[in-house]
Amino acid sequence: MVRERDGIHFDVDGRKIVADSRSAAGDVNIVSHAHFDHLHDADSEVVCSETTAALAEARTGQEIKRSNEAEIDLVPSGHIIGSTAAVFGDEKKYVYTGDVSMRDRLYLDGFDPPEADVLVTESTYGVPAYRFPDQEVIESRIKDFIQDNRDRPLYLFGYSLGKAQKIQKIIEDVVERPVLxxxxxxxxxxxxxxxxxxxxxxxxxxxxxxKLEEENAVLVAPSRSSQADWMDKNVRKYGGLKTGFSGWASQESFKHRGGYDETFVLSDHCGFDELIELVKEVDPDKVYTQHGFDEELARHLSTELGYDARALKSNQSTLENF
Ligand SMILES: [Zn+2]
Incomplete structure (x- = not known):
């Protein structure tokens, strides 16, 4: 049994395993990575990687108590530093991906999916509109942009943990100006x-x-600040281009929504093709999708590819009956 209710709840071999819940709802509680939407109220023990614990502590200021559950296998999920998928179950083998990327990017290796009976995968970009270019192509477009705009400040926006560090690593060999x-x-x-x-x-x-004015510096900032007053003031005062980085940049509307002058498809999630590849590699009997285009991906998997697939919805009860 698998369901979504403040995190993903699994009843497996007589134990309740709960992933990415804010509360300590399970006999075993898993935290897949240190993004805020997955962070746990710190008091109980959690199963997570050492790096996830360190990053979560840095973000929350609270100590994370890691528990060593031998039955839960944590496998790097390629989403951000420290992020892990969880593999567990005796009778049936389960894989819970958390947020996941299949591509090797800069300092991160992509997820290497294990085979399993039941797969719970994220589906953020689960429609064909989100097919991402090759990573090399993406990175070289970004580098060209940085070099072509060396005579003005640049404001680069991405999530502060994960995306912002990758942006810095992509531009570090081509930028001749200070990076702020x-x-x-x-x-x-x-x-x-x-x-x-x-x-x-x-x-x-x-x-x-x-340094924005004097040296045409490059500023890397969280996406949420792209339309903040202080940011607009900078742009008015010093000129320069606001640039957004996200998988959502596959669609033109991302540019308008974020008020960006330029956007690049740079994602820490699987694009559509990679989600399909992931499912094929796990080769499960059942697939549950969550987040983003969950219904759409489940429909594609069942109607086009013959998988037993469905979307996990909040507060849904038993999903044994497909
Ligand atoms: Zn995440």
Missing amino acids: VHGAVKKMNDAVERATDLEFSAVSYGENKE
């Missing part, structure tokens, strides 16, 4: 540096604002 980072990004850079052997050369925006 917003405080939220700096905090995550520091946490990633402590948890891994990665290093970032960027300096804090707060103490180096003048």
Whole structure:
């Protein structure tokens, strides 16, 4: 039995295994990665990678108690540093992907899917409109953009943990100007540096604002600040281009919604083709989809590819009956 109710609840071999819930609802509680929508109220023990615990502690200031559940296998899911899929079950083997990417990107290896009977996968980009270009193509377009716009400031927006660090790594060999980072990004850079052997050369925006004007600096900031007043003030004062990075950039509407001058498809999730590839590699008897285009992906998997697939909806009860 699998259901979604503040996290994904599995009844497996007589135990309740709960993934990515805010509360300690299960006999075993799994945290797949350190994005806020997956963080746990810290008091109980959780199964997660050491890096996820370190990053979560840096974000929340709360200590994470890791439990060692030998029956839960954590496999890197290629989404962000420390992110893991969970593999468990004796009678039937289950795979819960959490957020997942199949592609190798910069310092991250893509998810290598194990075979299983039951797959619960994210489906953020589960429709064919979100087919992503090859990673090399994406990265070289970004580098060209940075070099073609060396005579003005650039404002680059992405999620502060994950995307912002990848943007920095992509541009680091081509940018000849100072790279500034917003405080939220700096905090995550520091946490990633402590948890891994990665290093970032960027300096804090707060103490180096003048570099936007004097040296046409590049500023990396969280997506949520793309339309903030202080950001618009910078653009009015110093000129420059606002640039968004996301899988959603596959659609033109992303540009208008974020108020961006330019956008690039750069994602920490599977695109449509990779979701299909993931399902094929796991080769499950049952597939449950969650997030984004969940219904659409489940429909494609069942009608086009013959899988027993359906979307997980909030508060849904038993899903044994397809
Ligand atoms: Zn995530």
